[in-house]
Amino acid sequence: MQFGYFDDERREYVITRPDTPLPWINYLGCEDFFGIISNTAGGYCFYRDARLRRLTRYRYNNVPLDFGGRYIYLRDDETGLFWSPSWQPTRHEAEEYFCRHGLGYTVIGSAFRGVAAQTRYFVPLGANLEVWQLTVTNQRDRPLALSVFSAVEFCLWDAWDDATNFQRNFSTGEVEVEGRVIYHKTEYRERRNHFAFFACSEPLAGFDTQRDTFLGPYRGWDRPLAVERGQSFNSVAHGWAPIGSHHIRLHLAPGESRQVVFLLGYHENPPGEKFDPPDSQRINKRTVRPVIARYLDPAQVEAAFEALRAHWDRLLSTLQVETPDPHTNRMVNIWNPYQCMTTFNLARSASYFESGIGRGIGFRDSNQDLLGAVAMVPERARERILDLAATQLETGGAYHQYQPLTKRGNDAIGSGFNDDPLWLVLSTAAYLKETGDGSILDEPVPYDNQPGTEEPLYGHLERSIRYTMERLGPHRLPLIGRADWNDCLNLNIFSEEPGESFQTAPLKRDGTVAESVFLGGLFVLAAREMAGIARWRGLEEEARRYEAAADEMARRVLEHGWDGEWFLRAYDAFGGKVGSRECSEGQIFIEPQGMCVMAGIGLEDGRAQRALESVRERLSTPHGILLHQPAYTRYYVHLGEISSYPPGYKENGSVFCHTNPWVMIAETVLGHGDRAHDYYQRINPSAREAISEVHRCEPYVYAQMIAGRDAPTFGEAKNSWLTGTAAWNYVAVTQHILGIRPTFVGLRVAPVIPRGWAGFTARRVFRGVMYHITVRRVGPGNRVSLRVDGRPVEGDIVPLPPPGTGIVQVDVKIGG
Ligand code: GLC
Ligand code: GLC
Numbered sequence: 001m002q003f004g005y006f007d008d009e010r011r012e013y014v015i016t017r018p019d020t021p022l023p024w025i026n027y028l029g030c031e032d033f034f035g036i037i038s039n040t041a042g043g044y045c046f047y048r049d050a051r052l053r054r055l056t057r058y059r060y061n062n063v064p065l066d067f068g069g070r071y072i073y074l075r076d077d078e079t080g081l082f083w084s085p086s087w088q089p090t091r092h093e094a095e096e097y098f099c100r101h102g103l104g105y106t107v108i109g110s111a112f113r114g115v116a117a118q119t120r121y122f123v124p125l126g127a128n129l130e131v132w133q134l135t136v137t138n139q140r141d142r143p144l145a146l147s148v149f150s151a152v153e154f155c156l157w158d159a160w161d162d163a164t165n166f167q168r169n170f171s172t173g174e175v176e177v178e179g180r181v182i183y184h185k186t187e188y189r190e191r192r193n194h195f196a197f198f199a200c201s202e203p204l205a206g207f208d209t210q211r212d213t214f215l216g217p218y219r220g221w222d223r224p225l226a227v228e229r230g231q232s233f234n235s236v237a238h239g240w241a242p243i244g245s246h247h248i249r250l251h252l253a254p255g256e257s258r259q260v261v262f263l264l265g266y267h268e269n270p271p272g273e274k275f276d277p278p279d280s281q282r283i284n285k286r287t288v289r290p291v292i293a294r295y296l297d298p299a300q301v302e303a304a305f306e307a308l309r310a311h312w313d314r315l316l317s318t319l320q321v322e323t324p325d326p327h328t329n330r331m332v333n334i335w336n337p338y339q340c341m342t343t344f345n346l347a348r349s350a351s352y353f354e355s356g357i358g359r360g361i362g363f364r365d366s367n368q369d370l371l372g373a374v375a376m377v378p379e380r381a382r383e384r385i386l387d388l389a390a391t392q393l394e395t396g397g398a399y400h401q402y403q404p405l406t407k408r409g410n411d412a413i414g415s416g417f418n419d420d421p422l423w424l425v426l427s428t429a430a431y432l433k434e435t436g437d438g439s440i441l442d443e444p445v446p447y448d449n450q451p452g453t454e455e456p457l458y459g460h461l462e463r464s465i466r467y468t469m470e471r472l473g474p475h476r477l478p479l480i481g482r483a484d485w486n487d488c489l490n491l492n493i494f495s496e497e498p499g500e501s502f503q504t505a506p507l508k509r510d511g512t513v514a515e516s517v518f519l520g521g522l523f524v525l526a527a528r529e530m531a532g533i534a535r536w537r538g539l540e541e542e543a544r545r546y547e548a549a550a551d552e553m554a555r556r557v558l559e560h561g562w563d564g565e566w567f568l569r570a571y572d573a574f575g576g577k578v579g580s581r582e583c584s585e586g587q588i589f590i591e592p593q594g595m596c597v598m599a600g601i602g603l604e605d606g607r608a609q610r611a612l613e614s615v616r617e618r619l620s621t622p623h624g625i626l627l628h629q630p631a632y633t634r635y636y637v638h639l640g641e642i643s644s645y646p647p648g649y650k651e652n653g654s655v656f657c658h659t660n661p662w663v664m665i666a667e668t669v670l671g672h673g674d675r676a677h678d679y680y681q682r683i684n685p686s687a688r689e690a691i692s693e694v695h696r697c698e699p700y701v702y703a704q705m706i707a708g709r710d711a712p713t714f715g716e717a718k719n720s721w722l723t724g725t726a727a728w729n730y731v732a733v734t735q736h737i738l739g740i741r742p743t744f745v746g747l748r749v750a751p752v753i754p755r756g757w758a759g760f761t762a763r764r765v766f767r768g769v770m771y772h773i774t775v776r777r778v779g780p781g782n783r784v785s786l787r788v789d790g791r792p793v794e795g796d797i798v799p800l801p802p803p804g805t806g807i808v809q810v811d812v813k814i815g816g
Contacts, residue, residue: 001693006686006700007100008326011312011334013700015039015099018087021696023066025352025721026101027342028130029123030311033266035130036350037106037121039099041086042066044155045130047194047266049405050349050356054159055184055196055266056152060355064091068153070264072134073227074117075147077249082147082227085110085117085134089221101700103312103338105305114140124295124304125311129197129265131301136260138252146252149227150262151245152198153211154184160357173242175209176283181292182209182244183283194268195283198244201261201296205249206232211241263295315341315376319734323753323760327686328677332733335686335700339726340372344380346722349404353704353719360401360410363388364485365724367423371430372727375742375765378435385428386445389460394447396421396460396467400503408449413503416511418471418481419519421464422526428461429529433742436767436800438537458537465530468523469549473571475560477553478519479511480570483640485518485591486627488651490640491572502641509573517561517568517579521595524550524557528599536744554601562607566614567592569628572638579628586639588618589628594662597669609670615663616675623706623715624655624683625663631710648711655706657683657725661732668736668752671782676737677754680729691715702726740764740773743797749812750796751775752782759814770807771798779816787811 003024004015015024023038028045035045036058043066044058058068071089075082083092086099086108094110098118109118116137123130138144156162156169176183180203184196208214208226213235216225226232232247250258267288276284294300321332347366350356366388374381391402391409398420399409409415431440441461444454471479480491482503491514492507531546561568569579569589579589593611602608619626631653632643645652660683667676681687683706689699697703697717704719735741739751740762747766753759759776784796789809793799801808 001691002689002699003692004099004699006330006689008330008334010100010102012100012102013698015101016097018094018097018099021693023352024099024101024698026106027346027721028104028106028121030104030341030345031125033123033128033130034346034350035121035123036352037070038066038352039101039108040066040069040088041071041084041108041119041121042069042088044068045264046350046356047128049403050346051159052157052405053194053266054155054157054162054356055264057155057162067221070119070121070130070132071151071221072117072119072132073149073151073224074112074115074136075149075227075230076113076115077145077147077230080228080230081113083112085112085119091222103334104308111139114138115144115146120305122305122308125307127265127291127295127304128267129263129291129295131295131304132262132264133301134260134262135257136250136252137257138254141254143254144250144252146250147205147227147230148248148250148260149224149232149245150198150200151214151221151224151243152264154186154196154242154244156186157192159355163357171239173237173239175237175242175244177207177209177236178285180204180246182207182246183285184242184244185283186242188274188283189281193271193274194266197263197265197267197288197292198246199263199265199292199296200246200248202248202250204246206234206247208232208235208245208247209242210235210237211243214243214245259298261296261298261301263292265291267291312338317763317765318375319740319762319764321734321738321760321762323738324757327681327684328733330686331684332730332738336702336726336730336733337372337376339701339721340369340730341376343369343722343724343726344373344377344384347404348722351719351721354722360403360413362401363391363398363420364400364417364423367427368724369727370427372730374427374430374434378431378437381427381431382435382437382440385424385431385440386443386457388427389424389445389457390447390449392421392424392447392460392463394453394463396463396470398424399448416482416507417484417487418468418479418516419484419522421467422519422522424464425461425526425529428457429533430742432533432536433744434766436744441533441537458533461530461533465523465527465546465549468519473513473515474575475515475571476556477515477517477560477571478523480514480516480519481511482507484516485522486642486651488641488644489570489578490642491570491578491638493640494573494637495640496637502644513571513575514573515571517557517570518589518591518595520553520557520561521567521592521599521601524554524599524601525595527553532744550599554599557596557601558605558607561592561596562602566611567596574638578639585630585632586628586642587630588614590615590619590625590656590659590663591627594659594666597666598662600669603669608666612663612666612670612672620679620682621655621709621714622682624657625660625679626653626708627651627656627659628653631708646711648708648714650705653710654708655683657702657704657706658723658728661725661728664732665736668739671752673737673752673782674754676732676752680733680737683725683729702729738762742766746797746799747771748797749773749775749786749810750782750784751812751814753777753814755780767800769801769805771810772807773810773812775812775814777815778813781815783815785813
């Protein structure tokens with residue numbers, strides 16, 4: 001069952017009924033000002049940091065679902081009937097309801113008793129505000145007297161404090177109203193030099209800024225008293241809950257349409273110029289007025305919207321493909337890169353499942369997110385790599401998370417996740433291959449942000465590799481520390497304290513025994529990348545050293561990390577096996593199978609092949625590949641959080657989608673295009689659209705997890721949007737299945753596509769050159785023969801063309 005459809009032409013998903021199984025959200029903003037917006041206008045916005053600079057309130061986990069939003073009420077002033085064109089919050093019978101989620105904008109509309117209304121929401125590039133363009137049309141055959149009310153509830157900036165510190169917050173709220181603009185200025189009197197504004201293009205019939213006056217005693221957002229009676233109260237908030245609500249009156253002739261623009265934004269004043277007059281407590285509005293004037297101008301708003309469209313067109317033009325499969329095309333060309341940019345921008349901070357107050361920016365997560373964005377925004381990827389490296393510690397380890405506002409490591413979470421530093425090598429290698437910009441390796445970067453500790457980035461990478469080599473266990477496999485990629489496999493924590501965070505609990509073991517086979521695989525992959533970087537720099541001897549280290553680790557993985565039919569997952573703190581046929585539960589895990597084969601371990605002796613067969617036999621389901629089997633049915637103190645989840649959910653045996661692309665890539669390493677693409681389709685959200693009542697999350701983006709077969713809700717997705725799944729699926733399908741892969745010396749084209757595909761075409765911008773790629777299957781298998789601009793080229797790499805080249809024509813025959 002579907003709740004809408006894809007409009008690929010316009011790059012939109014169109015939702016056709018408001019009662020989606022969960023709020024289906026979209027993101028506004030792609031620079032400093034962001035918002036999440038649901039298909040019924042729920043959500044909130046913030047400036048840069050979802051916790052510390054939250055502009056509006058949103059009530060997570062509320063009933064009814066999805067409360068707090070960008071609300072508009074329309075009231076027929078003749079009859080007193082009122083409703084919301086976005087369905088929420090009034091939830092009237094909406095006629096012709098639609099929500100179009102597009103790239104960086106959302107349009108929601110409906111009709112009610114002959115009045116059609118729709119609102120387009122977006123954040124202009126370069127601006128710290130969101131525009132709401134409301135268009136109302138009188139479809140009746142008689143004049144219409146209409147009241148329009150807007151409504152947002154302000155957050156008192158720090159979203160955590162806002163939701164907890166009521167003894168203070170009920171007294172601090174302050175606003176100003178001047179003309180058509182409502183200013184929210186809580187704490188502006190003291191240490192803040194920023195405020196929020198909510199402006200309207202039309203003259204006001206009234207306003208409200210005190211929530212409980214606007215709503216009336218014991219009423220909710222569905223039935224505000226001001227709207228019901230058809231007149232604002234002109235309330236001015238002193239403490240309690242400041243809101244912004246404009247009231248305007250429109251008279252529309254039959255058939256007439258009118259546009260009203262609202263702006264909701266963030267503004268900072270220089271600390272010395274906060275007030276006007278300077279000795280007053282009134283906000284100095286001289287700096288914000290031009291911003292407001294600009295975006296209330298309809299021509300400027302249209303121009304800003306066109307600029308936003310052009311921005312996304314440009315980003316997406318980095319890679320466009322035409323394959324025989326519409327789901328692949330749609331995800332590769334539109335939604336997957338869009339999601340990659342979202343994870344790159346927001347890490348795991350703000351979504352319907354991430355409250356924006358819980359977590360900083362993850363070191364491992366951001367390095368992986370970068371893999372999906374580097375081709376689109378190489379300059380920003382460069383900056384991100386340097387920011388991340390600056391939170392690395394001198395040991396080579398890393399803070400697990402850092403704070404976006406300060407870019408400093410987060411002491412509360414600390415470090416000791418032993419996989420973290422290796423991801424930095426992978427992200428840097430991806431950046432180098434994409435851009436050829438070796439200068440990044442020479443950039444001086446401090447450790448732990450401490451001035452005086454700077455070392456070229458290359459040195460950071462060396463320490464990342466060394467970090468693993470210096471932390472080996474009894475089998476000379478990497479020690480797992482607090483956890484590796486699987487945050488919940490906590491082999492040294494032994495937590496028995498209810499509610500204690502597995503992320504921060506003190507280690508109960510000294511950490512010298514528990515080893516990770518997955519980390520062994522990741523190390524091999526990273527050390528090979530490091531060898532590639534060294535060789536490219538002309539450091540042949542170092543390159544050989546890294547290769548030798550990789551080979552040595554691969555040997556140990558085969559010797560101590562092989563369970564007979566698959567790779568083991570780990571050794572626990574007693575030296576016992578995790579992920580072995582000998583275990584009663586958790587016998588086989590996906591992570592080491594995908595990672596070890598990706599790293600090339602076991603290719604020669606058939607073990608890679610055997611491991612993937614085991615994945616297929618034991619872990620694959622119609623809804624994707626499970627994290628492990630059997631799921632843990634009880635809590636094991638020596639395994640930690642993984643066994644805290646009920647079977648089939650999250651890290652306890654769900655389809656944890658992030659890991660599936662590792663197996664897709666592994667299948668392509670073995671040349672299995674059919675299998676790789678089959679796995680791809682199982683979790684492809686577009687391919688799952690038809691079962692939206694089962695999947696329940698948005699059909700246009702990946703979710704972190706899909707409930708596994710041990711769960712009663714098998715097939716149900718959760719935690720959509722902010723997940724490493726986005727980047728890794730993008731890498732898997734574009735670089736390994738379609739096989740268009742940057743290398744140091746040129747663009748490799750080595751597709752491993754399904755047997756039934758006759759071929760595909762692609763356009764890829766790589767280092768400023770446009771590659772027109774045509775792939776034709778001439779026989780079975782994956783052997784590539786290449787013609788570049790008509791001339792045959794040995795191997796599968798299109799060499800870098802001479803400077804000044806605009807377009808390169810690449811013809812690829814595979815098979816035969
Ligand atoms: C979450 C975390 C990520 C981790 C994964 C598996 O997605 O953000 O860092 O690797 O869970 O535990
Ligand atoms: C929990 C989640 C995991 C996440 C971690 C960090 O352990 O299960 O997915 O990575 O929290 O927030």
